[in-house]
Each structure stands twice: as structure tokens, then as C-alpha cells.
Amino acid sequence: MFRIRCPYCGERDQIEFGYGGEAHIARPADPDALSDAQWADYVFMRTNTKGLFAERWVHSAGCRRWFNALRDTATDRFVATYVIGEAPPLPVPQLVPGDQAPDPAEAIPEEAAGGGQR
Amino acid sequence: MIDERRVSPLAHREPLHAGDFAHLAEDAFRGIVMVRAAPIHLAAPLQAVTGRTLPIRAGHADLGRRCAVLWLGPDEWAIMTAPDAAAQITQELSAELTGYHHQIVDVSDYNTVLTLRGSRVRELLAKLITIDLHPRHFARGTGVSTLCGKAQVWLVCREDETSAREPLFEVVVRRSMADYLWCLIADAGREWAMPVQDPIGQVPLHMPV
Amino acid sequence: MSRQSARRAQNRLDHGGLVDRTRPISFSFDGKSYQGFAGDTLASALLASGVHHVARSFKYHRPRGFLGAGPEDPGALVRVGSDPATMVVNQRATEVELFDGLEAFPQNCWPSLRLDFGVVNDLMHRFLPAGFYYKTFMGPPGSWMFFEPFIRRAAGLGPAPSAPDPARYEHMNRHCEVLVIGSGPAGLAAAREAARSGARVILAEESAACGGRLLGEAEGDALIEGMAPRAWRGDVLAELAANPEVTLLTRTSASGYYSQNWVTLFENCTDHLPPSEAGHLPRHRLWRVRAAQVVLATGAIERPLVFHGNDRPGVMLASAARTYLHRYGVRAGSNAVIFANNDDAWRSAFDLHDAGAHIAAIIDTRPDPAAAHREAAEAHGIGVRTGATIVATQGRGHIRSIDVAAFDAGGVTGKPERIACDLLCVSGGWSPNVALFSQSGGSLRYDETLAAFVPDEARQEVVAIGACAGDFALAEAVSRGVETGRTAAREAGFVASATDPVAGETRDAALPYRVTPAWELPSNLPKTRIRAFVDYQNDVTAKDLHLAVREGYGAVEHAKRYTTTGMGTDQGKIVGVNAIGVLSGVLDKPIGEIGVTTYRPPWRPISFGAVAGQHVGGLFHPRRTTAMHDWHVENGAVFETVGDWLRARVYPQPGEDFEAALQRECRAARNAVGVLDASTLGKIDIRGKDARSFLNRIYTNAWMKLEPGRCRYGLMTNEDGMVFDDGVTACLADDHFHMTTTTGGAARVLGWLEEYHQTEWPDLEVYMTSVTEQWAVASICGPRAPELAADLFDDIDADPERFPFMSHASGHIDGVPARVFRISFTGEVSYEINVPASYGLWLWRTLMERGKPYGITPYGTEGMHLLRAEKGFIIVGQETDGTLTPVDLGMGWAVKQSADFIGKRSLTRSDTARDDRLQLVGLLTADPGFVIPEGSQIIASGREQSPRTPMIGHVTSSYFSPTLERSIALALIAGGHGRMGERIHVARRGADPVPATITGTDFLAGLKEAS
């Protein structure tokens, strides 16, 4: 069982938290302007990083606040947690375009990538 | 005076004793008010209405005799007060906060308060709670929202007017889970001979044949 | 049990050990009575009485005795107790503590321990090679089916208890600065130093007494800090016991080491006590410790040697023989042979000799044992053979003699010589007990000098010390313990106030540890006849490992699984390194390159009870009860769980069955007045100047124009456009709303609102707070509900004309504040009455009393389901399954075009907009008396075809409607909205499909048209 540092409450056991998947995916401002593929990319597609990964957690049994965490998915080590709206304190691969080689079959043109919100 | 028509969530239970080690009782009908607002807007009105200082850090609580304020989140607090005082506090605080974004909700009936006294209460609670309850980390004046067994609770450690040695622990729990939690705590007190309590939720789920 | 006279304990010494000779204890094993002393284990007490053969092995049913003296023992598994509820199987006799009246039994043998028919497996061993089980899977079709029953019967490890376990178990969460695991000299020193800093220290000791090897060795002239070791131990324990910040746990094993220094400790609280003395303690306790620093002082485990015939009862680890001698005052034999590849084991010869045993020989595989040992042996008159090995052993239930011969790299060189003995002490060297270090994620390194794996790099805040770290010398163990204890406390933020200099000298009584590995020893017998056991519990021989390599399973993890090495309940404590050593010989690869198999929790078997803790039975999971619960119980309600809530499902009256009660309740709601406990619906208070726009983004329908005093039904969808909750929300004021959700969805919806507010739209001024349980809710409905309501309300006009549908009002009932919502889930005139929850029971009783003249009848959730099905209202989770859009449900009217909302964009995705999606429709069977089973599949034709008739939908709700006096059903059918009036068929198992007609979902509307 992990200990997770809620940015508001401090360290608590994992059982107090809920997981919210990948962080820093903003909801498109104008969904109607997106193609089906672009919208599907926002709704369904997530990166699957081995290593440092920015993800969302919610302190459900504590302060009920959502926050972001950097976790190494290979070791389960929490590197940092930070409040919603802040930039990650370390560079994370999922936010660096081109850093990870996307599967060519699923690659989406740059201009279509979720309205550039990533 | 409590209206006789009211029934507290644990009205069917009698206080439980396990020597000097642990005493469990319900402190029924406490007034509880949830307040949500920006701390900068809330601090002065809270002081004016309740005389309490707004706690602004996790785990902090301002625990007065008649009125206590618990930090629950960066814009969320609970005021715990006497049975008859919630309505007035709600009203007065609302008036003071007019013009500011806020929410004040009377949740006195939503919750009930379990009190625990005795020399082994920290040990007893540690069977059900994962946060550190050592006096260095959970002293008088601490209040947190956490899990106790599978129930979400607010746990408060405060001065006990009846004991200089041991603090009083208050466990605030939603009414629907109060009986579950009561029985779970009694079970945790078995070691010190606290009597067994059977949950009222153990009812047949199927048509009797 | 036959009451024979207790056997004389012929192998018990008059003095020495921790046993209390003034407290004799009677117990029985295999139906015979014996006597031991307080402080004995079952093993030590049986050995004292000369009993070695106590068990049969797993696969070949070979006789098994005591190889070890503690948790490492692989073979001496027994059943304790005979009560069908409380008996426990697979207990290590070496750990079971004696208490008065203890009854133990052998297991895995039939009809008896001595005459066990399972031995045929042993005679057949050539046909049960490594990988046998896998081969039966791969063999001719049906061979697994053929062998499986035999294998299951033959390979049992004792029967499971047949009655529920009456014992209590418990979890205990604990935080500490320093957790010390193991209480040998290193662990004691570390715990003492850490505790002196004021830090919280937990010291966990697996056995009944602290001290580790200090208790198992002769003291000789050893010193710790200038004191005799046991006196030093006493002082340290007294100091620890006096410190309130120290938790000293005996009979407690660290079973698992998880992320972030989370360690589970398994404590046996009462297994060592007669039931009358257990008091109120739980049987087992699982401590869940979060430690800032962990100190592993888990010692080392001696390994046996791998030679032909090494598994007979009477073959014992050299250190175990010393433990029995010094800890329990038991001499495990009177004529012993010592067989080793290291200097340490020679101590057993000298100690047993000093205890009056005859030492028939010391056999050392090395040509060069320590000179001091050789001199001592000569002085004691003990014959020594170096560069020699045992090539065979004799004795059926107990070792009788051994054959020893000289050997070199090419094999056995000399002629075997037979030596009689009743105890064979073996030692293949010591393996640091690195299991927990490895579980913690730390890496291991093979140390050539020690011929063992030692901790290398730590991945967590953990330090291994003492024998666990390969420091076998006492002085090093103690000084590392002192230093580590201090460092650990300092790392955790505590500093010892005064650093006392270590008082006196620490020195060993033993010679420095020297070992030369000998992994697989030769025999003069033909290869096919050699049976040198590597795993004593799972009966894996060196030959099996050879076979595994030949068959392509040379990688250590493969070989382990193919042969089941180390996969028994002992988890290969003594096996692991020997297996790797043998593999290294077969593969001709250095051990370091072979590596180790992964260590996984638990370190030792722990009870399921401890894992579950107190969260069982009635305390397994909260069952949430409403304020009216007592009334429901008193009035015979049958309950169901909805989410975590208990809801009254139906209230059968005497003589009524479920269906009759349901029909009666529904008729009352349609013809008079029904009342439902609706307290469980989720309720959320929503407030702020942007509350309205927030709702407009959350719900699929429009909210900008809802006036104060009015209510509106709304649907929520995920971003994928699929419905996940619904409910009615009331506008209390322009910036204030009261939202209701489904019972099961309450927490999720509040979480959903907070998530979107906090992460997407923090700029919106809106606060959400749950008020679900602030209000108890009784919903009255039916043609006479307005009359009852009018009677009830102090200050609300109940007239449906002036208090119209989809509006709400605040007022009082007998002075009690109430919020009343004119919303309906049944199609009848309804009043949903909310009062503060502490008045809930009063409200309900008041309704029952005042409603009597109007024929008030309580109805449960089943009635509610039926009544709303008649009206064609959906239940989220019954009609929906996360794959349906509002349009699919025929609720396109609830989808606004005016503004964006969560999920809107998905509704126009090509797949979501298909018109042949599953769509919600009504069904009327041709036979009005036939009620379709819910979940039935729908097909287009009346005849099922081969191979498979395509399914075009399924039935989601189905009832016999008392109002229509016929069956009704709701169903999802592909393109159903465009197929009104079409005839479809409902498939049945083993019967002809039933015809039915597609209709609209509002069956009451149909009724009105007809009337």
C-alpha cells in the first residue's frame, strides 16, 4: 500500500485516495469544432508511460480535493504531488511532443491533437 | 431540550465500557454545520459569530467548549456545536457572508458523534485507522477526515473535561453507518472485554422459505 | 484418544535450556500421550521422548522427521486439534508451542503414519518425474482427467476444517521510526540503541523468546559488551520492556515487505495457549507497520547437504541439534554423526559430546577443516574423516547407519564404510535470510567466500545487519547493530541524548566461519538409484533438477516451477540456495550468473483470518440503514442491498408469498395511497452564482430557465455520451439547488461534480455539499395521496392544482420542518416528503397512523420497480449498462442543442448516431399470463436456427402488472424505436421461443387510450 502526499493534508494511506488517470488533458474548449477522431482521441486515448508519469488523484476520504502526482510507473515511487493548475515540477515524457515515438498506426496529425490542449 | 420525536442514529445502543481502557458512547444531536467559502472571507465572520479562529491548515481544529471548528479542506470547514445552536449559527453566518460566494448547510441530522475515552483508545482506534495516532502526531486539538474501517469519519482529539490524563476522542460519522461503526469499535475493544455488539444491518435479504 | 501412560522423556537433559522443568505439560501426538515442559515446542517435546518420524512427504509419502528447529523446517507438518472448526493443518511441529491438552496428529498418511499406502508413489517415483503434472496436461487427451482425482487425493496436505472458524482476528495499524525484525544479538543491539534516542521502536521476534542464536548456542567463553550473552540479552530486554515507546512482539513474523516501508507482521496471540486461557485476545493479529527505517536482523538459515538418502528422520541440521540441546535441553540423539562442509557445524559434535552423546564420526567434505577443530576432536576421542562424503543411509522410520567414503572431483574413490548412528547432523553452510530484503526490492549478490547470497543494494529505507548481512561473527553483529540502531533513529529524526560508549568486549566462542561449497555429492550407487533430496517438502531431488535442465527448463525460475522446488508451504527456506548450487553444477555456470528466484510475501504461511482481520461477518462491509429501518424490521420487510444501503424490498404479510405481497402493495399505490422509504436517494446541496450554468454543463437537458420553486428531471452522461445517472433537481433559489441522484450513484455523482469543478471549471463559483443523510424521505403516491397530504401539512397547500407536479414547497408537519417535492416515479400523484433525518421514524409512524383512513400501504423497492416500469421510467443500472445514450433510451427530448454539456459531442459520433443501436422499447407477450425472465435474449424469428440465431436484444425489466392485469416488459432491441408493433420472439432455454410485440414504454398511456 502506497503513502501519497496530498498537497493539502500531507501523507495518507492509498486507501483514502481515488485514481483519476492521466493528468494534463484539458477538456477541449469547443468540442463541436473537433472531428470524430479528434474527439475520440480526447475521450478514449491515453499515454501508457513506463517511467515518470503525470496522473490525477483525489483525496476522497480526506479533503476531497483533486491533485496531480508524478509517479514512476515502473517502481511505483511517487516523485511529487502538486495542485491542479500548476505545471509539473519535473519534465514528464507525456507532455513533450515527439519524445515518445507514437505508434504510426495511431498517430494523429499535430493540428488534430485534442485542440492542442495537451 | 431535545424534541422527543427525534431519534438519534444510535438510540438503540447503551454506552459500552471496557474497564478504564475504553468507554464508547453516542453524543447525540450535536449541531453540525458545513461551511464552504474562501478563508479570507470566512475568518472574520466566523470569529464574530462563534468566537473561534478559522483553522487554515490540515489537521488543525479550534476546539472550544461549546463550539469547535474543523478544517476539512482548503475551502471547507465543519462547525460542531450544541444541539440547539446549529440553526442560529447557520442564520448568523449566512447574514455575515452575504455578498461573498459561500455555502452553509446544516448537517446536524446527517451525522452523529461517537465519543471514546480511556487509556487504550489510541490503540483501539489504530486497529481501524491508518493515520498515525501517536500523541506526537495526533495531540489534543487535532481533527482530520479519514477512514475508520470502511466508514469515512472526522476524528477529533480534544481535552476531556472528566480526565486530566487522557484526551477525549470524537468520531463523527454519517448516520447510516453509525451502527456499523459502533459495532466495529466495540469489536476493536474486545481485547479489553468490551461487549460484543451485533450490527442491526444483519437482516435477511431473501424471502424466508 | 487412547490414554496410555505418558512416555518417559529419555532424551531430556536434567538442566539447561529455556524450558521450565517445574511445569510439566501433557499432550498427545498420533493418539499417544506424552509429557513435555512449558517452553517446549511440539518438536522438542517429541524429540525428548525419542520420536523422530512425525510426517509423510507431499509426493512420495516418505517418512519425515525434524530437519530444523524453527520456521525453516520443511517436513514436520502436523495437524493440531480435532475440532472440525478450530483444527489447523500444516503446522510446523518445530513452531507449535506446547500447552496442556494439546492434541496433534500426523497428516498426509493413510491408514497410519507407519503404514501409509501412499508410499506406492515412492515405489513409482520413476513414473512421477519432475513436471509430471504438466506432462499429464500435455499427454494423450483425457490423461489429466484420468490422473487428476488420484493426484488430488494423494497429494493432500491435510484436510481443511469443515466448520466455520469461530476465532476472532484483528488488524493493527502502527507507525514507528524504527522497525527491527529479528531479535538475535544484532537485532537486540539495534533496537536498544534506536530506542535510547526516544524513537518509536518495534522489535518483532518470530519465536516465543527473544535472543535468536544466543538461545541456541552454548555460551562458552563468549562475551557481549563484557557480559555473558544470555545475561546481556536479559539486560537489553529489560531496558526495552521499560521503554514505553518500544513495542516488543514475540511470536510475530514479518510476513510481507511492501512499498514505502510498509511491513506486515503476523502475530500469533493465542495458538500457544489452551483455549481457557485465551481470554479476549484475537487468535492472530496482522500488524500493518509503516516504518521510517527498517532494520533486518533476520539471521541466517543453515542448509543441508545434497546426498543420497539425506531425508530420513534423524537427519537434522547441525544448528538445529544445538538449538534442541541449548534452548530446550533435549539431546536429539545418543550416537551422532556430523556431516558438513564448514567449520561451524563441528560445534554440534563438541556440544553433543559434552551433553553425553557418543559422536560416531565427523565427516567433512573438505580436506582442510580448521586445525583447532581437528585437535579438539582428537582430544574428545572423535573420529574424523575429511574429503569424505556420505554415499548412503539406512533405517526405515529413523536413521540407523550411514555409509561414508572418500571422494574427489571424479566421484567416490574409496570403499564405503558403514557407521551406526541414531542422529545425523548435516550442514551445507549458512544462507543469510534475505527473503525480506529481497521482498523490499533490494538486490542480492553472490558472495563466493560465504557461498551464499547476501543483500546488495537497498531500494527502500532498509539496512540488513548481522547474519542476515553475512556478518556471522558475534562482535561484528553487535557493533553493526549498535551503529545501525543509532543511524536509523537519526535518519528518522531522533538523536540519542548521550552516546554511551559500548561497555566491554564482545567476542565469539566459535571459530570464524569457513565454508567450501559442496552442492551435489557423489554416491557409488548407479545414477538412477540416487535420491538426493533438494526440496524435502515437495520431494524434489537433484535428479529432478537435472531432468528439468535436460528438458529445457534451465533458467532458475523455470526449473523452480517445473520441479516445484521451493513451492511448498516452507517456500524453500532451506532449499533455495542448494537448488541453485545444483543447477550451477548441471549448467556448469557460476552461481552468481544463475541468480535467485523471486522472494514473495508471505515469508511464512499466515492465516486467511489474519488477512481478513475484523472485517468479516456482520462487520465485513457497512450496511447502511435509514431512519425508518426499525419500522421495516418490525413489519416483516424483506430487504435488498442497493449500493451499500439496505432497502425494504417488499413487506409480506402473514400467509403472503413474495409475488402476492408485491401485487398487493402496487394495487394499493394505484388505488389508494402507497408510501415508500426514499431516504437513500442521493441529495446534493448546490450553491453559487454559477450553479445554474454548472448544472447546464453537467446535465444533458437545459437548466437556464428553471424557476425557483420548480423541479426538473435530468440525465447525466459521461464524455462518451453514455447515461450514468439521473434524478430530479429542484431550484430553491436562483443560486441554490437541491439535486437528487440514484441511491447507488450518490457518491459517484458528488465526486463527478467536484472533479469537473476542480479540474475543468475552477472559475465557476459553485459549491457542492452532500445532504443525503440530512433528510429522511417518505414518498407517498396514489389517488388518495392529496387527501393525506392535506391532513398532514401545517402550512403547505397540498392541492395538486395549486401545488402542481414538478414543484416543491417548504413548510411544516406538526411543527417539524419539511421540504416537499411534487415529483413522481410511479405516474401517480406523489409527494416526496423530506424531514430532518432524526424525525424520519416519527414521520413514518405518523404517516402510517394518519394514512389509515386512506388505506395507506407501504411498498418496497420491488413495488417501486414495478410501478415505474408500468409508467416506462428507466432505472439507471437496470435498463442502462453504460453503453446507452439518452437517445437510445428514447429520451432525446432531454438532450439540449443550445449549449455544450459533458458527453454532447459524443452523441454525434458515427457509432453513437447509428439508428440500429439497441433502443429501449416495451414488450407485450402474446400470452398475457407469461412473465418473461429478466435478461432473456430476443430473436427475430420464432424458430431457433443452427448454429446460432442472431440475438437482436434483451429484456431489462419484466413484471406481471396488477394495473394492466397482464405481463409487461422493457427491453433493448436493435433499432427498436423504428419497429413499433413488430412481433419478435423471446428465446428460452430448452423451450420454444415466446412471441411478443414491440410497444412504447409507457404502459399506462396505453391503458388510458384503451379506456
Ligand SMILES: [Zn+2]
Ligand atoms: Zn487531502
